[in-house]
Amino acid sequence: MADPRDPLTINASPTKEFFISMLVKDIGLVRSVLDLIDNCVDGAKRLREDGDFNGLAARIELTPEAFRIWDNCGGIPVTIARDYAFRFGRAPDTPPTKHSVGQFGVGMKRAFFKIGRHFRVASTTAGERFVIEEDVETWGRQEEWQFKFLELENLQVETPLEDRGTMIEITRLHESVANDFRLENFQNELRDAISEAHQESMDKGIRITLNGMPVELRLATLLNSEELQSAYREVRIENERGPHTTVRIYVGISTSEPMEAGWYIFCNGRLVLGADQTETTGWGTGGETTIPKYHNQFARFRGYAFFDSDDAGLLPWNTTKTGVDLDSPKFRAIRLDMIRLMRPVIDFLNRLHDEKQREVGDPLPLERSLHAARPVRLSEVRWRDIFSAPRAVSEPMAATDGRIAYNKPLAQIRRAQEVLGVATYRAVGEKSFEYFYRLECEER
Amino acid sequence: MPKSYERINYSLRPAKNIERKMLCEAFRRLSPFATVESYRYIGFGSTYFSDFELVHRTLGIGNMISIERDEENAARFIFNRPYRCITIRFGESTGVLPEILWNVRTILWLDYDGVLDATVLSDVSLFVANAVSGSVIVVTINADPERLDPERSRLGRLQERLPGRIPPDVEEGGLALWGTAALYRRILTNQIEQTLVDRNGGRPAGTRIQYHQLFNFQYSDGARMLTLGGVLAEEGQVGVVGQCAFQQLPFVRVGVDPFLIAPPNLTFREIRHLDSQLPQDGEPVQAPGVPARDIEAYSLLYRHFPMFGESEV
Numbered sequence: 203m204a205d206p207r208d209p210l211t212i213n214a215s216p217t218k219e220f221f222i223s224m225l226v227k228d229i230g231l232v233r234s235v236l237d238l239i240d241n242c243v244d245g246a247k248r249l250r251e252d253g254d255f256n257g258l259a260a261r262i263e264l265t266p267e268a269f270r271i272w273d274n275c276g277g278i279p280v281t282i283a284r285d286y287a288f289r290f291g292r293a294p295d296t297p298p299t300k301h302s303v304g305q306f307g308v309g310m311k312r313a314f315f316k317i318g319r320h321f322r323v324a325s326t327t328a329g330e331r332f333v334i335e336e337d338v339e340t341w342g343r344q345e346e347w348q349f350k351f352l353e354l355e356n357l358q359v360e361t362p363l364e365d366r367g368t369m370i371e372i373t374r375l376h377e378s379v380a381n382d383f384r385l386e387n388f389q390n391e392l393r394d395a396i397s398e399a400h401q402e403s404m405d406k407g408i409r410i411t412l413n414g415m416p417v418e419l420r421l422a423t424l425l426n427s428e429e430l431q432s433a434y435r436e437v438r439i440e441n442e443r444g445p446h447t448t449v450r451i452y453v454g455i456s457t458s459e460p461m462e463a464g465w466y467i468f469c470n471g472r473l474v475l476g477a478d479q480t481e482t483t484g485w486g487t488g489g490e491t492t493i494p495k496y497h498n499q500f501a502r503f504r505g506y507a508f509f510d511s512d513d514a515g516l517l518p519w520n521t522t523k524t525g526v527d528l529d530s531p532k533f534r535a536i537r538l539d540m541i542r543l544m545r546p547v548i549d550f551l552n553r554l555h556d557e558k559q560r561e562v563g564d565p566l567p568l569e570r571s572l573h574a575a576r577p578v579r580l581s582e583v584r585w586r587d588i589f590s591a592p593r594a595v596s597e598p599m600a601a602t603d604g605r606i607a608y609n610k611p612l613a614q615i616r617r618a619q620e621v622l623g624v625a626t627y628r629a630v631g632e633k634s635f636e637y638f639y640r641l642e643c644e645e646r
Numbered sequence: 647m648p649k650s651y652e653r654i655n656y657s658l659r660p661a662k663n664i665e666r667k668m669l670c671e672a673f674r675r676l677s678p679f680a681t682v683e684s685y686r687y688i689g690f691g692s693t694y695f696s697d698f699e700l701v702h703r704t705l706g707i708g709n710m711i712s713i714e715r716d717e718e719n720a721a722r723f724i725f726n727r728p729y730r731c732i733t734i735r736f737g738e739s740t741g742v743l744p745e746i747l748w749n750v751r752t753i754l755w756l757d758y759d760g761v762l763d764a765t766v767l768s769d770v771s772l773f774v775a776n777a778v779s780g781s782v783i784v785v786t787i788n789a790d791p792e793r794l795d796p797e798r799s800r801l802g803r804l805q806e807r808l809p810g811r812i813p814p815d816v817e818e819g820g821l822a823l824w825g826t827a828a829l830y831r832r833i834l835t836n837q838i839e840q841t842l843v844d845r846n847g848g849r850p851a852g853t854r855i856q857y858h859q860l861f862n863f864q865y866s867d868g869a870r871m872l873t874l875g876g877v878l879a880e881e882g883q884v885g886v887v888g889q890c891a892f893q894q895l896p897f898v899r900v901g902v903d904p905f906l907i908a909p910p911n912l913t914f915r916e917i918r919h920l921d922s923q924l925p926q927d928g929e930p931v932q933a934p935g936v937p938a939r940d941i942e943a944y945s946l947l948y949r950h951f952p953m954f955g956e957s958e959v
Contacts, residue, residue, distance in 0.1 A: 439848035447848075488771065489764035489809065491740055531847025538775040538844055545744035549737075587747055 218342045221290055225308070226316040229522045231382055232395045234316040235262065236523070237309030238271050238370060239396065239410065240472065243403045244304045245275030245368065251300065256407035257364075263413055264389065266380040267373065269317050274367040275408075277327035280354065283334070288349050298513065303472040305514040306521045310370075314338070319374040327366055331355050337374075393417055399523075402471035402508075422466070422506060423577035424454035430575045433543045433589040439532055447511040449536050452580050453543040453589055455502040455551070455572075464496065465505040465540065467526055469517040475525050482528060484541040493541055493548060499555045503547055506580060507540060509533075543589065550591040560604075568592060606631065658954050661865035661907040665873060666697055667950040668897045668907075669784060670704050672860060673753055676877070678889035679780035680751055683707060688746070689755040690714070691734070693726045697755060702729055709750065711735055713742045739769050748776035755784040755875075762787050762830045763807055767837045774841040774857070777878055780886075784861060784875030785834060789827035791870075800826075808833060827864055827872040828902070834874050835859070852882040860892050862899040865907035872904075896946065909947055910940035917944075917951070924948050 229237075242260040250258070263270040278287055286296045292307030304310075314321045315338060322335040333353040341349070375383065382388040389412060396410055396417045404410060410417040424432040432454030439447040456462075465483035467475040479485055479496035483505070486495040494500075509517045509532070518530030526533050554568045571592045608631075615630055622633045676682055683706040691698045691712030701707050708731040714723050717736040724734060735742045739756065754773050758766060766787060773783050792800040800821045805812050811833050821829065838857050846854040855878050863873040879887050892898045897905045912920070916933045923931045924945060931941055944951065 437848075440850045440853075442850050488768035491764040492768040492771065531844075533847075534844040535846070535848035538771075538841070542744045542772060542776060545741065549741045588745055 216290075218347075221311065222315045222338060222342050225312050229312060229316065229524070231316060231379060231388075232392050233522055233524055234309075234313040235269075235271075235392055236395060236399050237313045239400060240303045240523075241310055241368070242271070242273040242275050243400065243408065243472070244299050244302045245273060245277070246403065246406075246408055247301055247303075248299050249276035253406055255403060258407065259409040259411070261411045264383040264392075266384050267375065269372040269375065269379075269383070270370065272367065272369045274364055277331075277361075277366045277368055278323075278325040279327055280330045280332055283323075283325065283332060284351075288334070290347075300512045301470050301510065302514045303470050303523075305517075305519070308521055309523075314370075314372055316376075317379050318372040318376060320372065322371045322373075323368065324371075325368040326357075326361050328360050329357050331357060331361075389413065398476055399473040400471075401473070402468065422452075422456075422504070422580050424452060424456055424504060424580065424583060425502075425572065425575035426454070426578040426583065427571065427575035429590070429592050430455075430571050431586055431590045432578075432583050433546075433586050434580075434583045435539075435543070435585065435587055437536065437539060439535070441511075441513075441516055444516060445512040447509060447516050447532060449510075449532075449539075450506075450508040451536070451539060451543060452504075452506040452583055453540075453547055454504060454583075455547060456504045456577070458501040460498045460501040463501045463503045465507065468506070468508045469519045469523070470510055470514055471508070472519075472523060474519045474523045482526065484537060484544060487541060493544060500548060500551050502551060502554075503544070505540060505544055505547075507536060509536075546589040546591070550589070553593070606635070658952070659867040660909045660952050660954075661867045661871075663952040664907050664909060664947055664950045665863055665865060666700055668863075668895075669755070669861065669873075669875075670700055671950075672892060672895055672898065673701070673705055673782065675890045675892055675895070676751075676753075676780065676782065678886045679879075679883075684751065686710070686750045686752045687755075688713065688752055690739070690757050691723075691727075691732065693723060695726065695728050695732070697757065698732055699728050701753075702731070707753075711746065713737070713739050715739070738765075740765055740772075743769055743772045748773075748778065751778055751780045753782045753784070755786070757784075757786045758788070760788055761807070762789075762833060767808075767811075767834075770834060770837055771841045774838050774855075774878065775845050779855060779878060779880040779883055782860075782875065782877050783838075784873060786871060786873040787830060789824070789830050789864070789870045789872035791821050791823070791826045804829070811836070824864055824870065824904070827870060827904070830872050831862060831874050831902070831904075852880070854881045855879070856881055856884070858887055858892075859900050860898050862901070862904045863897070863907055864904040907947065908943050909951065910936075910943045912936065912940065912944060914953065917953070920944055921948060 239260055239262075246255045246258050258273070258275050260271060260273040260275070282297065286293055288311065289307060290311060292305065296307070319338045320336070321338070322333065324333045325331065331353070332351050332355070334349050335352045336349050393412050396412065397404070397420050400410065401419060401421060404417070404419045405421060426432055432452060434450070434452045437449045437451070439449065441447065462477050464477040464479040465475065466473060466477065467483070475482070481487060484493050487493050511517055516532070518527045518533035520527050528534075550568075554572075557566050557568045615627055618630050618634060619625070622630060624630060624633060673685075674682055676685065685705075685707050686709040687698070687701045687707045688711045689697050691714065695712065698710055698712060702710065710729075710732045712732055712734045714734050714736055715738050716723070720736060727734065735745070754777070756766070756769055766785065770783065770785060773781075777783070792803050794800075799818050801812070801816065801818045804821070812829070813832065816829055842855055842857060849855075857876050857878055859874070859876040861873055861875040865871055877887060877890075893900070899905045916936055919933050920931060920941065923929065926945060931945060933941065
């Protein structure tokens, strides 16, 4: 409020409208749900510092009437709820969660407002429990920036492990949200997004279900063999203030999937950019001389960069966790590494493409090396500074011999087989070519 | 019109020869970083390997990689390899450089025949992004101004070839003679600085990498050529760069002003006569009938001046 007594004072206080109606426009519905799962994951990280999440679960339920998410990840301590968890924006003195995925102090509240007009949060820790319930429209009209505990209790008996957790329920859904929740396609989209974004936490043991069905864990793999080896390196970035950041980079090839090819960037285990095929991750840099623009010829390319730090604030993500912060010096430094590491893979995929065009030899050596390779989980890829693959394209035979392949009606091929007196199609091709060459090309 | 004996000897390329020797003399001064023998040398040896011979003979470097794009004639390059310590890596530099491990102090000489284009910038970036402190980069490119064409301006063609790289204050009139070389120096330097900003993003103060320009040669053995280069060093090693005392070398140039290699054409007899009066000691250096500007040019180059003769080796 502008101070009426001081004409030099200008009002710069926030409005609730900004949080309820504006901020939600910057994020999609699917992403909002992922933000709520982030809270469960951070609970798991506080609860199990060793990273073993077995036995922990997050259950999501969507209906046209309500959204619910329940977890057994330890619950929110009352002091955290009272002073930090429900504030808009992270307070500088917030007790840190090591390696957390929640960072900005905006995801959970933004998700409430995105999804509906009424929310209820019930949380139980070992010794306390509380319930918060708010009607968003009523709260929006109030002057104060506060929520109220509806129930608050110190427990006499210690809560059993499996009952320590948080339940969030959002009702009075926005019409568009209710419509989406009705759609099977939306649920499928959400399911895919969860399995992609939270694969690291799921791999550590947390189970996530959506409307009763478990979300499938799909772990990234790269094709590897004796002669085909993915690159993997780890870079440690020191911070002058605060803990260091570790970046693990994996580059290699996988199945040919144009929709899945590209770079995947994770921050503290959470996917923030998936299957990226833009200049953000190096495609098309240097006027396409350093790295060409993405093209389906590179549909086998996969790159993964995992940024990890005890202090999530040091990681290069944006607040919606839908991309990287391109101005982050750390990301820009790592991007140079990514570009260098991807180049040999691009060269290999170009050679593979050339090989197919030229049809030299049979079977084709690079293609063969792919068939011999097996998918390997990233955690099993060994340290290797440079992607290595067979070269074998300009073998001497390429200079002297060529291969001709074509299709003809079967009836005609069989007739030619009879006339030539040969058993195979290949022999038909060779004999008929020799016949033509002798009559038309050979000088006597 | 210059007289015939003042014309340039195209086949022997004396300026290139001088440049090679000057570079090696500067490389020798890297020893405050590490013994020069422990460095790796990477270049484009072609079939002649002139730079490789000089670097191996005078500096004792034994870890050498020659990048050769002409894979079709691999046998010929391998046959012409003068020392067994040279590895030849076949392929375009843009593809080969990312396949090299950058954990060794390296002297990289990208000695291109062609003009400045995106490939050159890409190679430069790769090295600057990855080379360890104490490494040296040298880039040689053809810096002849674009051929005059009444239909299309030089500036327009450069903007096409190097989109987004031409600073707004560059004018058509400034591209003649050595103007294009000066522009190329600026573009290459911008590329190096930009890459370093990215690279240093993740590094704490003291370990950030800086580029110190050492070479800004211009010469013409026919076409106008630019050779630009310098040493990369961590902030904390500025003192080490100082200990190298590069600036004592008269041909080192740390800024915009180039060192012009313009060898005069002199007879053996004139050369011997001039040598006997050098290094200069107050007395004017003289040779009968030789123009003063040739004597001046020779005085700058005499220690590196080649003596070409007919011989069977």
